[in-house]
Amino acid sequence: MNKVISIQIPFHKISDVEFIKNVIQRETGLKFFHYSILKKNIDARTKNIKYSLKILVSDEEISPNKQLFLPKFKSINKTSRVxxxxxxxxxxxxxxxxxxxxxxxxxxxxxxxxxxDRRRDLANITKKGIVNPVSNYCFGEGGAGTYSDGKLYTRSDKRGDIVKVLNYLVYFGASPDILTDAHPHIGTNKLPSIIENIRNTIIQNGGEIFFSHQLVDLNLNATKDKIKTIVVRNLSNESLHEIPCEYLILATGHSATPLFLLLHDKKIYLEFKPFAIGVRVEHHQEWIDSIQYHCVNRQDWEYKRSYLPPARYTLVHTSSDFSAYSFCMCPGGIIAPCATDVNEVVTNGWSPSKRNNPFANSGIVVAINQKTLNNTDANPLVGLYYRQAIEQKCFEAGGKNLFAPAQRITDFVKNKTSASLPDCSYRPGVLSVNLSECLPEYIYQSLKRAFIQFDKKMKGFISEQAVVVAPESRTSSPVRIPRYKQTYHHVQIKNLFPCAEGAGYAGGIVSAAIDGMNVAQAISLMSSNSLE
Ligand SMILES: Cc1cc2nc3c(=O)[nH]c(=O)nc-3n(C[C@H](O)[C@H](O)[C@H](O)COP(=O)(O)OP(=O)(O)OC[C@H]3O[C@@H](n4cnc5c(N)ncnc54)[C@H](O)[C@@H]3O)c2cc1C
Structure with missing residues (x-):
């Protein structure tokens, strides 16, 4: 007998096995059973904080080994299609x-x-303010995912197999907890070794990976509907290599500006895509915990935090003329310097697996569409240029040394330069600037109104110790590389497969991974059809 039940328990009973067993017994009427927690979620909407648990109850022992995932790879040889x-x-x-x-x-x-090798370049960014345009927080092995926060929740369940992605991550070294937590998180400290394990598995099973190799050109056939060759530059010796290409997956992420320009230059059809731009807001984690967990004093906070993880939040405000929302909230995190070029400031956030830094940061971003940008001639790159202009303006406002312009949130809503700034996790550092001078008026005004609304939902969101850091500009791609829904190939080029975040078809680690698998499956189908 296997049965799945849902129960709620007080938060302080989460490690009390006897208590949980008693609740299961009461719910099922069973005297002898085994159980396994399938999903675990915190419900802190009221002062009566609870854990909601989805539990598998069985009269047989539930072996964790039964759930072990092992990938099945086919053998690759000289005749395998590339x-x-x-x-x-x-x-x-x-x-x-x-x-x-x-x-x-x-x-x-x-x-x-x-x-x-990427680590040295990250240290140059945080310690010296020097950005390597091909090796940074966004570019390198594992892409933007490696030194990311590693939050794995996604709303992409209709797009593909989330469980398979999570199983793969556990296989490569992530904690099995990600299979049960409602808001799974790996943490920046654990991601690099997982990424290395993925690389080793790909190579051991017949794949190849070339680092420091950049796609710099594509050559199309006479009818301009197929890629014949790709041109790749080996960045370690600057040599160029023209390579015949049967299937090309473009999984270049939303920060690959030169790639978008190359495609546009080659007259490969692109579209404008709605995106979002805003700022990062940083509070003390204890402050966020106190608001979210309804703490009455420090003792209460200490007690609750001995059972509960650092608190998170999700905020949305939509009005008739704008929409703003929180993005990639990092409890116990750090604001990361994510510029991919030497003359821009870009922020994002990460946190270690224990989320034990004293700060909580989140992107608060404003939705941008064609109307906002007055893009009447539907220029596909207008969003890219808009994003670039903001990032460059913030670079200049910060003093051209990768310091980020920043303002106390209390001053932000009063449109006043801060006389001093509180401690902030962003490195190399922050400079006090009136952010209304480096953000477009529409974004500044929308954020100001959103903050006031957020403070009504989360009393204390606007507080003296909270700092606003600009800009958070890489939430999603401002360009779409359009493809067909069924076959996944580009609308004009039959062997080009625009993939994941850069192509505008994913947002986040899991959805990007799902899209990668979907695209590869589509190629597999296409290649087997072409053999028939
Ligand atoms: C600091 C930070 C924190 C984040 N936190 C989270 C999080 O907690 N949860 C979450 O889901 N997402 C998070 N993200 C976002 C997540 O990392 C991305 O959504 C995801 O990595 C997108 O995957 P992708 O494969 O589509 O593209 P990317 O990860 O951007 O990878 C694209 C790769 O393509 C390479 N490339 C580009 N152009 C070329 C070229 N011409 N030739 C060769 N290579 C090229 C780049 O170097 C890069 O390595 C975070 C991102 C950052 C930066």
Missing amino acids: VHIIGAGPAGLFAALQCLEAGLKPIIFEQGKTVK
Whole structure:
């Protein structure tokens, strides 16, 4: 007998096995049973904080080994068809894994460096304010996912197999907790070794990965509906290589500005895509915990935090003329310097697996569409230029040394430069600037109104210790590389497969990985049809 039940228990009973067993007994009427928690979620909407648990109850022992996931790869040999993949982010890596499952040989070209070599470039960013345009927080092995926060929740359940992605991540070294937590999180400290394990598995099973290799050109056939060859530059010696190409997956992420320009230059059809831009807001984590967990004093906070993780929040405000929302909230996190070029400031957030930094930061962003930008001639790159202009303005406002312009949130809503700034996790540092001077009026005014609304929902959101850091500009791609829904190939080029975040078909690690697998499956189908 197997039965799935849902129960709620007081938060302080989460580790009390006897208590949980008693509740199950009461719910099922069973005297002897085994159980396993399938999903765990915190409900802190009221002062009566609870854990909601989805539980598998069985009269047989539930062996964790039964749930072990083992990938099944086909053997790759000289006759295997080759799929070229540009980009070794979550999309490119999971596309490669799916290729191996289908018996296709993946060859990945990644402009950035390996996880290990990338670290030196990250240190140069935080310590010296120097950005390497091909190796940074967004570019390199694992893409933007490697030094990301590693939050794995996604709303993409209709797009593909979330469980398979999570199982793969556990197989590569993530904690099995990600299979049960309602808001799974890996943490920046754990992601690099997982990414290295993915790379080793791809290579051991017949795939190839070339780091410091950048796609710089594409050559089309006479009818301009197929890619004949790709041109790749080996960045370690600047040599160029023209390579015949049967299938090309573009998994280059939303920060690959030169790639968008190349496609546009080649007259490969692109579209404008709605996106969002705003700021990062940082509070003390204890402050956010106190608001979200209804703490009455420090003792109450200490008690609750001994059972509950650092609190998170999700905020949305929509009015007739704008929409603003929280994005990628990082409890116990750090604001990361995510610029991919030397003359821009870009922020995002990460946190270690324990989420034990004293700050909580979140993107608060405003939705941008064609109307906002007055894009009447439907220029596909207008969003890209808009984003670039804001990032460059913030670079200048910060003093051209990668310091980010910042303001106390209390001053932001009063449109007043802050006399001093509170401690902030962003490195290399922050400079006090009136952000209304470096953000477009529409974004500034929308954020101001949103903050006031958020403070009504979360009393204390606007508080003296909270700091606003600009800009948060890489939430999603401002360009779409359009493709057909069924076949996943580009609307004009039959062997080009725009993939994941950069193409406008994913947002986040899991959805990018899912899209990578979907695209590889589509290629597998296309290649088997072409053999018939
Ligand atoms: C600091 C930070 C924190 C984040 N936190 C989270 C989180 O908690 N949860 C979450 O779901 N998402 C998070 N994200 C977003 C997530 O990382 C991305 O959504 C995801 O990585 C997108 O995957 P992708 O494979 O589509 O593209 P990317 O990860 O962007 O990978 C694209 C790769 O393509 C390479 N490339 C680009 N152009 C070329 C070229 N011409 N030639 C060769 N290679 C090229 C790039 O170097 C890059 O490595 C975070 C991102 C950052 C930066």
